[in-house]
Amino acid sequence: MVAHVGLISLTSCFSPLSRLPRLSSTKHKPFAMAAMNEDPVRQWILSEGKATKITNISSIGGGCINLANRYDTDAGSFFVKTNRSIGPSMFEGEALGLGAMYETGSIRVPKPFKVGPLPTGGSYIIMEFIEFGPSRGNQSVLGRKLAEMHKAGKSEKGFGFDVNNTIGSTPQMNTWSSDWSQFYGEHRLVYQLKLALDQYGDSTIYEKGQRLVKSMGPLFDNVVIEPCLLHGDLWSGNISSHKNGEPVILDPACYYGHNEAEFGMSWCAGFGGAFYNAYFEVMPKQPGFEKRRDLYILYHYLNHYNLFGSGYRSSAMSIIDDYLRMLNA
Template identity: 30%
Template sequence: MDPLLTRLRAAGFDAVSADLAPGGVVAMAGMATLRDGSRVFAKTLQGAGADLFEIEAEGLRVLREAGATTPDVLAVTPDLLVLEPLCPRPDDNERFWEDLGRMVASMHAVTGERFGWHRDGWLGRLRQDNTWDEDGHAFLAQRRILRWLPEPLVEAAFDAEERRSLERLCAALPDLLPPRRPVLTHGDLWRENILTDRAGGPALIDPAVSYSWAEADLSMLWCSPRPPASDRFFAAYNEAAPLPDGWRQRMRVFHLRELLSDIAHDDGGWGAAQEVREIIAPFARRQ
């Protein structure tokens, strides 16, 4: 944790110690104790893009303006982000997950005219292409799925026919997904980016915001390991913002972006490539 403490002190925080935070897979992050006994949450990243933390701080602000709870940003520099501390989420509390479902539905009520964002962002250590597009199917295909194919680890994970199968799936997206308006999305809404504020309610961290498909956010939770109580998230969300029929069956298609990102970040050893193969199997050419 020495690099984190050094950068905190350089930013004016009299940090005396820091404890590594669990759950993160990209940045060095931890809860730091200051000399006066107060605590802050801080994160740093060796070789970070010069605008990575600036974009993350902007995302937190935009989500808060849309009604989501996010931590206060205490400081942001090219190599450091300092936030107010939050608490672990209560995985077995159904009320918590219901509140989160309504929060995310409220956030998704903020709509846009186009898919994308006014600047590119980051997903983990790699750039997120947010180029504006009025066609949601083309945006999902080009900016969120096929975007990962040139990454070296993704290229190595799939043969030529598997890549063509993925391209055929993307060409079929208009038949697979009903058109929806672009909405403000968190962009990385998996369980580790959900915490608890001081009042015990849900709070969101680590966004990769853009105007995108609402179901892209939902797929991050639906397709990842999660506690049983989180079923109440989907029930509460659907009460506040009813989803078109068949949404459960569409979740794996939206989850392709996350699976490919995991592989590109060298975190696909748990079976991400095999999941991709299962999803694209119907689009393989029969011999």
């Protein structure tokens, strides 16, 4: 999502991904009193991070949600995001998503190392620092690598994710479902429609959106839908490249879903013909792709409406109205 800035991230670190399950092991453990006045980020870097000294800490900006810093040490560099008002659950969701994408062995993502609470409130995440190059990389390579991730990242549990996470700062519900249309209708569109109703009293978009959800079944006729691991928030701010030109994606809102849903942020992702050609060589385009594309864009327009106000309402309403006409609903 646009405000969820892809914070300038991240040169390789040392902790293996086998550490990842421990990200949530201290989820609800309070800090010992002796540690209350200590910095847990510094503690981790100087112990499990294998560093003996931190040589520099520099701010590398942040979005409207988190702050970001680069920690340079004698054992390499780390990327640290902090949030002073939100507990660890948001970063735990991000870490699990990054770990799942990393494990596909496809596209480059920063490896997550540690998530925890800050003693003064809020939370942090420590991850690999990747030295970015001057551009977002080759579109063809990005398309191919993303398709390889979708092809490799499968779930036997169905559609959803092991934890709920966030899309920007909006909660994203990932309760498992065996039915994609039901999952997308209930946990993506209806959830956002209810937010619009609660926040703005927008009964028009709520009622029309509900009609669309109840009528959208034919859009999935003759389509084979497998649960693919999705980044979930793939816009230009969350796409970069390593200094060697290798594509990098970050700041995910991961879940297992229809691969086409990955293009829901395409209106501000800058994907061109070379990207799609390379993608569909690995993951062939299915019948009706063009008719479904706006359905996936709708989720993100609704989210922007709920986060940033009425400037996005007309775009969301236009998509809903077009589908209601198309489906005679």
